[in-house]
Amino acid sequence: MPQRPLLSSMFASPGYSPHARSSVSHPGLVYHNGCLVSGSLDALIHLLIPSADYYPDRAYIFTFLLTSRLFLEPQDVLAQLVHVCLQRQHKGMDVGTRTSSWRILQLLAEWTDTFPYDFLNEETMSRLKEVITQATVGRDDGLRRTGAQLLQRLLRRLATQQQYEETLGSQATAGKARGPLSPRPGACARDLFATCGDAGLVAQQLTFIELERLSQIGPEELVGAFSPKGSIDQHQQAHVGVKSAKNLEAYVEWFNHLIFLVATEVCLPLKKKQRAKVIEFFIEVARMCFSMGNFNSFMAIISGLSMIPVSRLKKTWTKVKTAKFDILENYMDPSSNFCNYRTALRGAAQRCRNGRSTHEKKFWELARQVGEFVSWKDVECPFPRDRRVISYLLSTQVLSEDALYFTSYENEGPDNHMDKDRWKMLRSRLLPRT
Incomplete structure (x- = not known):
């Protein structure tokens, strides 16, 4: 069997030293x-x-499962796991013992909990069942129950994920940007303050939405976004992110x-x-939102208030x-690469950091960044859900960009010839013809 590529510096880190050297040796x-x-x-x-x-270090497990998809597909890793287990069993090694079986199930539990979307693929799910069967065949009822519970x-x-996607689809349709809500701004029935006029409540529900959406993002989805440009070929794109x-x-x-x-x-209200x-x-x-550490909603709100139809x-x-x-x-000042924002974000991240040290090795840095993301996405929202407010949000x-400009001009007329021409164009395009 030809030697596979050497992954230089894949796990180099002053904060990582797996305890496997005395137990597991390999010339590679x-x-x-x-x-x-x-x-x-x-x-x-x-x-x-x-x-x-x-048992491998948990940091090693996460780093390997995250970055190995740059080189091979998850089902191939499972196939290798089956192959090595069979080799050990054939050589009379300890794979047949109850302890090693428990530890294989523990590894699979960590994998399925952290990267569940790897198993949407039928082949990967089939491989998983094969590994569980290999680990529990001929074992006691406790092991078999644990394997069944894992599945x-x-x-x-995965069923929850499917339901979440269906909900997203209905929400996207309801809130999709359109033309004017009415021929004249402010004429539609819409009352923000009657629905959720408490700023604190709105901030809490925005945080609830952020954490709910964040919790659904698999860390493997970020691999393509964080990987160095040009480091993933077209074939790898097929399984990076699943x-x-x-x-x-x-x-x-x-x-x-x-x-x-x-x-x-x-923009909708008639009166200034x-x-x-x-x-x-x-x-x-x-x-x-900022004080709660909800920086995504904070940035979106400031961006909304800074849109030209509003700022003008x-x-x-x-x-x-x-x-x-x-x-x-x-x-939000972009100078020095958003220095002020990044400083605030680091301060919030420090409160939930797991103590892992930083360095410049690209694969470990990838795992470190995604690992930090995982610590954020696993935070439980401390606020109860308010269905009415969340439904409104x-x-x-919402108005499309053209409709926002039109509504803004209707409220406060254009300041120059360019804006006047745009206003006329938008009136002819967006107002219904009688």
Whole structure:
């Protein structure tokens, strides 16, 4: 069998030193000062597989399962696991013992809990069942029950994901950007403050939505986004991310929906006093989101208030107390690569960091960044769900960009010839012909 590629520096880290060296040896593994620095793919797969007296470091498990998909598909890793187990069994090694069987099930539990979307593929699910059968055949009832429970938990997770996708589809249809909600701005039945006029409650429900969507994103979906440009060929694209980053795309779509929701809420009222009230309300919501560490909603709200159809409403902004907005907007300053925002984000991340050290090795850095994301997405929301508020935020119809400009011009007329021409064009395109 030809030697597979050497993965130099794949797991090099001053904070990572697997305890496998004395228990698992392989000519393809290279250590430096007690730390694993490189290894062939075959050797790294062997290091992944537990035995009666060895279980791989959890950091190693996560890093390998995350980054190995750049080189081979998840079902191939499972096939190798079956192959090595059979080899050990044939040689009379400890794979047949109860302890090693428990540890194989433990590895599979970590895999299915962290990367459940790897098993949407029928071939991968079939391989998983094969490994569980190999680990539990001829074993006691406890092992067989554990294997069955592992499969049941995975199937429930995948069913929940399917239901989540169906819900996303209905919400996207309800809140999809359209033309004007009515021939004249403000004429539609819509009352933000009657539905959710408490800024604190809105900030809490935005945080609930963020965490719910974040929890559905598989860490494997980020591999393509974080991988160095050009490092993944077309074949690898087929299995990096498995779900084609569908949950990640939904998260981005939610961010854009919130931007347009904020701008729509500001532009629709007929009176500038009402518009100013909506602006101040969202400034307070943004401030509370920031204090909660909900930076995604914070950025979306500030972006919505900064859209040209909103920012050009000069008469409206004269009625707004902008001191708080100026402070919040400072965090969005793009100078020095968003230094102020990144500083605030690091401060929040520090509170939930798992203590893992940083370094410049690209594969470990990839796993470190995604691992930090996992720690964020696993945070439980401390606020109860308010269905009425969440329904409003997710499903309320928003204006398209052209409709926002049109509504903004209708409220406060254009300032120059270019805007006047655009206004006329939008009137002829968007207003219904009689």
